[in-house]
Amino acid sequence: MKSINAYGLSFVFVLMGIVFLSFYGLLYGDIDTDFQDLYLALAEYSDQDVNQVIIREIRLPRILMAIISGAALSIAGMLMQTLFQNPLAGPYVLGINSGSSLMVALGLLSGIGIFNSELGLIGSALVGAFIFGLFILFTASFLRNQIGLLLFGVMLGSFVSSIITILEVGSHAESLKAFSLWSMGSLNGVSIQQLPIICIVFVFTCFLTIFIVKPLNILVLGEEEVRLMGYDVKKLRILVVFVTAVFTGLITAFCGPIAFVGLAVPNLTRMLFKTQNHMLLLVANLLFGAFFLLGCDVVTILFSDTLIIPINALTSLIGAPFVIYILISKLR
Amino acid sequence: MINLKDIIIGFDKKLFSIDGISFEKGQVNVLTGKNGIGKSAFLLTLAGLNSTVKGMISLNEKALTSYSSKQLSSHIAYVNSSPKGVPFLSVDSYLFLGRSNYTNMFGKASETDLLEVEKAKTLFGIHHLSAKYTNELSSGELQLCAIAKAYVQQTDYILLDEPTSHLDYANKRKVYELLGKMANEHNKGIIISTHDLDLAFKFDFKFYLIQSKSLLLKQVKSFKDVEIEFDHQAK
Numbered sequence: 001m002k003s004i005n006a007y008g009l010s011f012v013f014v015l016m017g018i019v020f021l022s023f024y025g026l027l028y029g030d031i032d033t034d035f036q037d038l039y040l041a042l043a044e045y046s047d048q049d050v051n052q053v054i055i056r057e058i059r060l061p062r063i064l065m066a067i068i069s070g071a072a073l074s075i076a077g078m079l080m081q082t083l084f085q086n087p088l089a090g091p092y093v094l095g096i097n098s099g100s101s102l103m104v105a106l107g108l109l110s111g112i113g114i115f116n117s118e119l120g121l122i123g124s125a126l127v128g129a130f131i132f133g134l135f136i137l138f139t140a141s142f143l144r145n146q147i148g149l150l151l152f153g154v155m156l157g158s159f160v161s162s163i164i165t166i167l168e169v170g171s172h173a174e175s176l177k178a179f180s181l182w183s184m185g186s187l188n189g190v191s192i193q194q195l196p197i198i199c200i201v202f203v204f205t206c207f208l209t210i211f212i213v214k215p216l217n218i219l220v221l222g223e224e225e226v227r228l229m230g231y232d233v234k235k236l237r238i239l240v241v242f243v244t245a246v247f248t249g250l251i252t253a254f255c256g257p258i259a260f261v262g263l264a265v266p267n268l269t270r271m272l273f274k275t276q277n278h279m280l281l282l283v284a285n286l287l288f289g290a291f292f293l294l295g296c297d298v299v300t301i302l303f304s305d306t307l308i309i310p311i312n313a314l315t316s317l318i319g320a321p322f323v324i325y326i327l328i329s330k331l332r
Numbered sequence: 333m334i335n336l337k338d339i340i341i342g343f344d345k346k347l348f349s350i351d352g353i354s355f356e357k358g359q360v361n362v363l364t365g366k367n368g369i370g371k372s373a374f375l376l377t378l379a380g381l382n383s384t385v386k387g388m389i390s391l392n393e394k395a396l397t398s399y400s401s402k403q404l405s406s407h408i409a410y411v412n413s414s415p416k417g418v419p420f421l422s423v424d425s426y427l428f429l430g431r432s433n434y435t436n437m438f439g440k441a442s443e444t445d446l447l448e449v450e451k452a453k454t455l456f457g458i459h460h461l462s463a464k465y466t467n468e469l470s471s472g473e474l475q476l477c478a479i480a481k482a483y484v485q486q487t488d489y490i491l492l493d494e495p496t497s498h499l500d501y502a503n504k505r506k507v508y509e510l511l512g513k514m515a516n517e518h519n520k521g522i523i524i525s526t527h528d529l530d531l532a533f534k535f536d537f538k539f540y541l542i543q544s545k546s547l548l549l550k551q552v553k554s555f556k557d558v559e560i561e562f563d564h565q566a567k
Contacts, residue, residue: 214439218429220418227381228410229432230402274465276421279438 007273007280014287018067021294025063026055029301058188061195065187066297067290068202069251070261074289075209076247077262078269078281082216083137083240086146087270087326090263091129091248094149095156097259099132099245100125100252101183105164108179109171118194122201125253129245132156137241147327185256185312187297198254205246209282212239216278258293258312260319265289267326333357334378334396334489334521339387341374346385348374348547353540357488357521360511362532363549364525364558365542371525372413374549375491378523379410406433409485413493415478417467423477424462427452430481452480456510472503479507483514490514492524496531504528508535529558 027033033051040046041055073091080089080096091097103124136153143149164183168176182189190198215231223233251258269284270276293315300309334355340346347370355361363371376382378389380401389396391407399407409430418426431445453459456476466474475495482490492511496504512535514520526532533539533555541552541561552558 210438214432214435214437217439218432220421221426221429222416224381224412225429227401228379228405230400230405270420274420276418276425 007284010272011283011287014291018287018291018294021291021298022063022067025066025294025298025301026059029054029059030304057192061190061192062187062297063294064195065190065198065255066294068198069187069255069258070265070289070291070293071286072202072205072247072251072289073258073262074265074269074285074292075206075282076244078266078278078285079209079216079240079244080262081266082219082278083237083244084140084146084149085220085222086149087267087330088146088150088263088323090260090266091244092257092259092261093157093263093323094136094153095160096129096132096136096244096248097252097257098157098160099128099130099135100249101128101164101257102160103128103131104182104253105167105179108182109167109175118197122197122250122253126246126249129249129252130242133241133245134238137237146330182256185258185310187255187293187311189256190254194254198250201246201250205243205250206282206286208243210279212236212243213278213282216240217276220276256312259316260323261289261293261315264319264322265292267322333392334523335390335393337387339389340385341370341377342385343373343382344385346547348542348549350387350549353549353551355489355521355523358515358519360515360522360524360535360537362524362526362529362537362539363542364527364529364539366544366562369542369544369547371542372493375410375493375523375525378489378491379408380404381410402433405485405487407487408489408491409482409487410491411478411482411493411495413495413497415474417465417469417474419465419467421466422462423458423464423466423469424449426466426477427481427484430484433485448484448486452484455483455513456480471498472500475499475503475507476510479510483518483520487520489521489523492522494525494527496526496528501531504531508532512536529555 026038027035031051031054033055037051038055040049041052045052045056047053077090080091080094081087083089104121107120107124139152140149143152168179215226215236218226218229218231219236226233226236265288266281266285269281269288273280273284275281296311296314300311300314303309336350336354337352339350341348341350363374365371373382377384380396380399383397391399396404427449428441428445431441431448432439434445435441453462456479458473458476458480461469461473461477466477469477475498479492479495496507499507508531511522511524515522539552539558540549541558542549543561545564
């Protein structure tokens with residue numbers, strides 16, 4: 001067993017990276033600010049100062065959302081990969097996001113007021129993600145081929161996006177606008193008032209994950225071993241899908257679809273740390289996921305003078321070649 | 333003691349029946365019979381993963397079904413016929429998973445857990461594999477590790493489904509020697525299924541045959557009794 005210190009050291013480095021990127025993201029952008037503005041914005045906020053408003057109302061929510069989204073999607077990806085014993089699994093490629101998108105589209109485009117509220121949005125995204133998660137779980141019980149399952153998820157995504165297109169055509173201008181804005185996917189859409197609820201759900205779900213770490217470690221050896229060690233496999237699978245759905249649904253509700261983070265980061269951490277200890281993997285995915293998406297966000301800031309890159313496009317740009325790399329190295 | 337009286341084994345449908353047999357600690361019990369007759373079904377039933385078609389198995393004078401699967405896992409360990417190697421799962425971590433019954437709810441290792449893993453590695457002579465990943469082992473090495481993992485579970489009984497099927501002669505002999513050692517020196521009750529009979533009969537094991545004609549599990553004394561059965565099959 002590798003000493004914990006070796007892991008600890010790399011965790012500290014990534015943590016430092018996260019802190020550095022966070023400060024960068026808070027201080028720089030279209031308008032550059034300094035540490036004094038930052039201090040004032042956090043400690044003695046006045047909405048008369050433009051710099052403070054930018055930091056507190058725009059940058060702080062975005063940076064925190066980058067950290068939370070990266071961490072949540074990466075942990076969700078780790079859970080899916082262990083559940084399906086498939087390195088190609090992830091919340092985006094298996095279509096869990098699509099479930100959220102479909103439910104949010106049905107809600108928003110129906111024009112019924114309650115679905116346009118915050119809770120309505122989260123609720124429909126979570127329910128959609130959970131239903132699609134169970135659907136994938138059911139499909140995986142007879143579709144044993146790893147690449148087959150991936151294809152199934154991608155097809156599910158295409159199917160849902162065509163339904164959404166049809167819904168869009170037939171809907172009112174106002175609800176269409178609300179949905180289009182959401183579906184573009186961005187870390188900018190969250191206001192500071194929404195942050196507490198997001199943080200609470202995120203932290204709660206992380207704690208829930210800690211309690212399934214032990215059976216997940218055994219699940220790596222197959223479901224028979226889990227049963228032999230006295231766990232209820234069915235309950236475990238549904239719990240894993242539930243946790244994944246909460247992570248994915250939460251992020252999809254507020255940021256729209258963000259692709260490939262949940263596939264690339266868990267693979268990266270397994271390769272880097274060479275372990276199947278899910279407690280370590282949980283921490284690693286939390287930190288590396290946050291670092292990865294925060295890094296992507298900073299890249300979009302750097303280019304913001306000349307080009308506004310949607311975050312979803314950037315993660316796909318990095319994530320898709322990574323999937324191809326795994327495919328090729330597995331098929332060989 | 334595992335007691336079996338008037339029992340029908342099978343997956344929903346009958347495969348074979350047992351009139352009266354018991355397995356005790358400190359003994360290696362070898363189960364044989366033709367392919368598909370129900371050896372694996374029998375071991376799965378003893379492991380609590382399958383139920384009997386008829387009858388009640390008792391473990392230490394209590395019905396096997398009255399144990400929760402968690403309780404059962406501290407009495408009976410099971411090793412299936414082809415243990416699987418997993419990328420990035422080291423032999424140490426693999427063996428450690430056998431301690432799942434003893435670790436806390438987050439699966440943290442205690443001193444005792446680490447000590448037991450060390451003891452098992454010495455007994456099975458697999459110290460040199462400690463840091464290797466399980467998917468990089470040969471099938472012989474993996475089989476030894478799987479048995480070692482069942483050993484660290486510290487159960488009274490260990491069930492092994494064809495533990496020697498993928499091994500070369502030297503490794504087969506090594507596995508049988510180790511099974512004998514676990515029974516004699518560590519007082520384990522061991523139940524295995526196998527087709528490697530000519531080698532197994534060189535050891536001081538107890539033998540059982542599932543007769544294909546009567547579909548009955550019977551104890552056999554010598555290799556000759558088994559040969560009669562297979563002669564019968566050949567006709």
